[in-house]
Amino acid sequence: SQKIEQNSEALNIQEGKTATLTCNYTNYSPAYLQWYRQDPGRGPVFLLLIRENEKEKRKERLKVTFDTTLKQSLFHITASQPADSATYLCALPYMDSSYKLIFGSGTRLLVRP
Amino acid sequence: KAGVTQTPRYLIKTRGQQVTLSCSPISGHRSVSWYQQTPGQGLQFLFEYFSETQRNKGNFPGRFSGRQFSNSRSEMNVSTLELGDSALYLCASAGTGGNTEAFFGQGTRLTVV
Numbered sequence: 727s728q729k730i731e732q733n734s735e736a737l738n739i740q741e742g743k744t745a746t747l748t749c750n751y752t753n754y755s756p757a758y759l760q761w762y763r764q765d766p767g768r769g770p771v772f773l774l775l776i777r778e779n780e781k782e783k784r785k786e787r788l789k790v791t792f793d794t795t796l797k798q799s800l801f802h803i804t805a806s807q808p809a810d811s812a813t814y815l816c817a818l819p820y821m822d823s824s825y826k827l828i829f830g831s832g833t834r835l836l837v838r839p
Numbered sequence: 840k841a842g843v844t845q846t847p848r849y850l851i852k853t854r855g856q857q858v859t860l861s862c863s864p865i866s867g868h869r870s871v872s873w874y875q876q877t878p879g880q881g882l883q884f885l886f887e888y889f890s891e892t893q894r895n896k897g898n899f900p901g902r903f904s905g906r907q908f909s910n911s912r913s914e915m916n917v918s919t920l921e922l923g924d925s926a927l928y929l930c931a932s933a934g935t936g937g938n939t940e941a942f943f944g945q946g947t948r949l950t951v952v
Binding site: 760762767768769770771772775815817820822823825826827828829830831832 | 874929939940942
């Protein structure tokens with residue numbers, strides 16, 4: 727069955743540094759991959775979508791890469807700020823429907839001032 | 840435009856009772872999905888409705904059900920509540936097109952005692 731893995735350990739970095747989060751998946755070749763941000767007690771908020779034919783996507787300080795050979799996506803936040811502290815989730819559509827998303831367990835990012 | 844609205848925000852129920860949660864999607868969105876989020880299992884897909892029809896279903900027991908109305912508003916129902924049903928229930932709406940982002944509501948925090 728489809729599986730997504732994200733580093734369950736929190737990532738603790740200094741303000742101004744680049745945060746890099748990893749999402750690995752198996753048993754699947756998705757047409758796209760999404761990244762969401764979730765703050766405690768709130769619903770996830772969509773950040774970026776990258777399609778299988780795109781190697782890289784950028785939005786302001788965010789950058790996502792998608793390596794379909796390695797079955798891996800990397801999510802980068804450059805010039806990180808304490809306000810970037812949150813849990814970041816990657817999500818893939820199920821094989822049988824674009825409207826069913828399977829989520830990774832998320833990686834918690836802590837940015838120290 | 841207004842985001843996804845879920846009511847109520849918090850609920851406390853007793854084992855064996857049933858509960859109904861409500862979700863109003865973004866105007867114009869016809870796809871409404873429900874997810875359960877727990878610390879142990881993360882975000883798990885429950886079901887998705889489109890134009891009043893259940894189009895996709897996750898691996899949850901029949902105690903979990905839902906419906907969608909002609910105005911795209913959706914409800915989910917959980918009968919015979921168990922302690923393990925305590926979770927954050929999230930609703931997400933999406934536009935047409937398939938590989939599009941999901942817009943999540945704030946969620947309903949259900950506690951079963």
